[in-house]
Amino acid sequence: MRILHFADAHIDMVTQGRIDPETGLPVRVIDFLTSLDQIVDRAIEEAVDLVVFAGDAYKDRNPQPTYQREWGKRIMRLSQAGIPTVLLVGNHDVARASNRAHTLHEFRTLAVPYVHVGDRIELLGPKELGIPVQVLTLPWVSRSTLMTRQDTAGLTVQQVLEKIENLITSAVQNLLAQADPDLPLILTAHASVQGAKYGSERTVMLGHEVVFSHSLMRNKRIDYVALGHIHKHQDLNPDSHPPVIYPGSIERIDFGEAREQKGYVLADVKRGETTWEFVPLKTRRFIDLAIDTPSADSFMADIMDQLPDANKVAGAVCRLRLSYPRDWEPLLDENGIAEQLKEALSFQILKDRSTAKRSRLGDTTAVDQLTPLDLLETYWRTVDLEAEEMGAMQELAKEILGKTA
Numbered sequence: 231m232r233i234l235h236f237a238d239a240h241i242d243m244v245t246q247g248r249i250d251p252e253t254g255l256p257v258r259v260i261d262f263l264t265s266l267d268q269i270v271d272r273a274i275e276e277a278v279d280l281v282v283f284a285g286d287a288y289k290d291r292n293p294q295p296t297y298q299r300e301w302g303k304r305i306m307r308l309s310q311a312g313i314p315t316v317l318l319v320g321n322h323d324v325a326r327a328s329n330r331a332h333t334l335h336e337f338r339t340l341a342v343p344y345v346h347v348g349d350r351i352e353l354l355g356p357k358e359l360g361i362p363v364q365v366l367t368l369p370w371v372s373r374s375t376l377m378t379r380q381d382t383a384g385l386t387v388q389q390v391l392e393k394i395e396n397l398i399t400s401a402v403q404n405l406l407a408q409a410d411p412d413l414p415l416i417l418t419a420h421a422s423v424q425g426a427k428y429g430s431e432r433t434v435m436l437g438h439e440v441v442f443s444h445s446l447m448r449n450k451r452i453d454y455v456a457l458g459h460i461h462k463h464q465d466l467n468p469d470s471h472p473p474v475i476y477p478g479s480i481e482r483i484d485f486g487e488a489r490e491q492k493g494y495v496l497a498d499v500k501r502g503e504t505t506w507e508f509v510p511l512k513t514r515r516f517i518d519l520a521i522d523t524p525s526a527d528s529f530m531a532d533i534m535d536q537l538p539d540a541n542k543v544a545g546a547v548c549r550l551r552l553s554y555p556r557d558w559e560p561l562l563d564e565n566g567i568a569e570q571l572k573e574a575l576s577f578q579i580l581k582d583r584s585t586a587k588r589s590r591l592g593d594t595t596a597v598d599q600l601t602p603l604d605l606l607e608t609y610w611r612t613v614d615l616e617a618e619e620m621g622a623m624q625e626l627a628k629e630i631l632g633k634t635a
């Protein structure tokens with residue numbers, strides 16, 4: 231059973247920046263669609279038995295019709311090729327109120343051939359999929375579909391999350407018990423799983439979403455776990471059965487993902503024995519440069535020296551990270567940098583001026599010997615606070631520090 235697994239398409243996540251004159255679409259949206267094209271092309275070329283998309287098609291639950299058209303075109307290519315395709319609903323696809331439609335609803339409403347929408351916890355088998363495999367779908371489940379206000383009355387957020395996890399875990403275990411033991415079984419889930427690593431800049435709502443335990447996924451009854459939600463590719467059960475895989479997002483959302491190789495997974499799923507490979511996607515280049523500027527005298531020269539050659543940045547999304555004292559600001563010639571990077575798709579300068587007056591602490595001062603109040607006073611000086619205001623702030627700080635001590 232050859233399957234292709236991808237997730238977190240988020241095709242309209244990055245809409246700012248240049249517009250492609252031919253299509254009228256943002257260039258960065260085209261990047262995401264190009265990744266999607268590579269995935270669909272490969273599924274069709276390889277004639278895979280099944281495609282599993284593990285959730286988050288769009289940025290949010292209100293995608294523009296233009297983006298729906300582009301997503302729809304590509305899913306229809308899979309349908310027309312006769313490839314069974316499971317579209318799992320992720321948190322970005324789903325509305326909070328349970329009676330509202332999610333972004334993948336039309337595929338269900340219009341009963342698109344070969345396309346199966348995973349918007350509930352259920353077990354799809356040969357009868358539904360037309361192939362000898364079982365897929366257990368675990369979409370993003372919003373609290374309101376599982377419990378009423380009364381159920382959660384008086385409970386802490388943590389207790390509510392625990393209750394949700396227990397309800398979902400037992401629903402999944404019931405379905406596993408019903409599954410045909412001779413057929414391979416794929417669990418696809420859009421969720422956080424304990425132990426997963428997040429990309430550096432992704433905002434993790436830890437404590438606000440269910441984090442599933444390993445034991446639910448590392449179940450020998452399952453032959454492949456197709457996850458979505460976390461944008462960094464990883465296997466949470468290496469060298470053991472079943473593979474528990476996040477393929478990661480299909481393009482880079484932001485600089486937090488700059489160093490991540492994006493891709494999808496091709497797997498040969500067999501009962502008790504699965505092999506898989508991560509297939510890299512050709513994606514937009516990201517260049518993230520930390521520039522060293524030790525001296526005011528050579529500030530711009532140092533920056534220009536460290537910029538890549540104009541031809542090396544062609545088409546790339548660039549970021550320069552500069553760290554310098556606030557009073558060097560007039561020395562910065564952004565136009566000069568823009569000229570050097572004009573072949574880039576875009577560039578941004580991230581200025582860290584907070585290191586500004588570190589030197590004012592004096593070389594002899596041992597910071598660890600300063601009290602919090604001393605440190606705060608030093609800080610007020612670096613931001614040039616008026617003496618009178620500084621006095622008032624110190625008084626307030628004393629009050630607060632006194633209370634917490």
Ligand SMILES: [Mn+2]
Pocket residue numbers: 285286320321322420458459460
């Ligand atoms: Mn998600």
